[in-house]
Amino acid sequence: MKKMENKIAIVTGAAMGNGKGIAEVLAKHGATTILLDVSKQVHDTAKELTERGFETMALEVDVTNNEDVKAGIDKVIEKYERIDALINNAGVVRLANFEDMDDETRDFHFNININGVWNVTKATLPHMKKAKQGRIVNLSSVTGTMVADPGETAYATTKAAILGFTKSLAREVAPDNITVNAILPGYVLTPMAEQMAKETNPDNPQEVIDGIASGVPLGRLGKIEEVGELAAFLASDESSYITGTQIVIDGGSTLPETVSVGS
Numbered sequence: 001m002k003k004m005e006n007k008i009a010i011v012t013g014a015a016m017g018n019g020k021g022i023a024e025v026l027a028k029h030g031a032t033t034i035l036l037d038v039s040k041q042v043h044d045t046a047k048e049l050t051e052r053g054f055e056t057m058a059l060e061v062d063v064t065n066n067e068d069v070k071a072g073i074d075k076v077i078e079k080y081e082r083i084d085a086l087i088n089n090a091g092v093v094r095l096a097n098f099e100d101m102d103d104e105t106r107d108f109h110f111n112i113n114i115n116g117v118w119n120v121t122k123a124t125l126p127h128m129k130k131a132k133q134g135r136i137v138n139l140s141s142v143t144g145t146m147v148a149d150p151g152e153t154a155y156a157t158t159k160a161a162i163l164g165f166t167k168s169l170a171r172e173v174a175p176d177n178i179t180v181n182a183i184l185p186g187y188v189l190t191p192m193a194e195q196m197a198k199e200t201n202p203d204n205p206q207e208v209i210d211g212i213a214s215g216v217p218l219g220r221l222g223k224i225e226e227v228g229e230l231a232a233f234l235a236s237d238e239s240s241y242i243t244g245t246q247i248v249i250d251g252g253s254t255l256p257e258t259v260s261v262g263s
Ligand SMILES: NC(=O)c1ccc[n+]([C@@H]2O[C@H](COP(=O)([O-])OP(=O)(O)OC[C@H]3O[C@@H](n4cnc5c(N)ncnc54)[C@H](O)[C@@H]3O)[C@@H](O)[C@H]2O)c1
Pocket: 012, 013, 014, 015, 016, 017, 018, 019, 036, 037, 038, 039, 061, 062, 063, 064, 088, 089, 090, 091, 092, 112, 116, 139, 140, 141, 142, 184, 185, 186, 187, 188, 189, 190, 191, 192, 193
């Protein structure tokens, strides 16, 4: 039996990047996968999976819009009657030095990366509590929790907040047999990483990507499927005794004790 067989799983930010990878891997492991995203592209991503024979549903929803989130979750319950796993993946980053960052950019991060996770979790949790089981997996990052580069104050703040949220919620919902864990990726090759590379060096973003890869002990950026496999583990029964914790998936990028890591 596949590890996500008969499971109903929601992935936010599933149109592209890590969310798409997570949705694909969950589907491959047997889950009925609900892809939720603000982008219309979510329909194409869901169609790709349906064409490969997987049971999916696409929800075009902005995680910051509480009413839309609630309506989306209601649709899932109407059709599938329960939610076994929620992967809170939707997130954004815009680089700007702290002194130059306007409040709008700060709130853009806080609204999507923190309030978005809050909203979808709030709408989903009652259904998990009713079923006396559930898995919540939150995408944090090594950024803000372990490391940081200039320009990331808003993003880093949100990713550290997600860890606090994970631990505190895990404590509250443990009696209901619901686990809450966080994934802390290093650099994963997604549209977000490509966009950060472009913001850092508009003339040669590839140089930025290559530079990042050279600083990773495993010598490359992560793949979305690798994040997907970790999410699938945490969303499955295999992780039944793991809660309130974080797992780093970074190719060893936070490991080096000295600056030179290439050899
Ligand atoms: N790529 C990395 O290197 C990396 C590293 C660490 C953590 N992460 C985390 O992984 C998650 C996904 O990142 P990614 O690199 O795949 O990003 P991405 O930009 O490639 O994809 C993000 C997805 O989220 C969706 N989204 C954005 N705002 C939304 C909203 N308001 N409502 C619903 N969906 C929305 C986008 O449409 C997109 O499909 C984020 O939480 C990010 O912080 C990424």
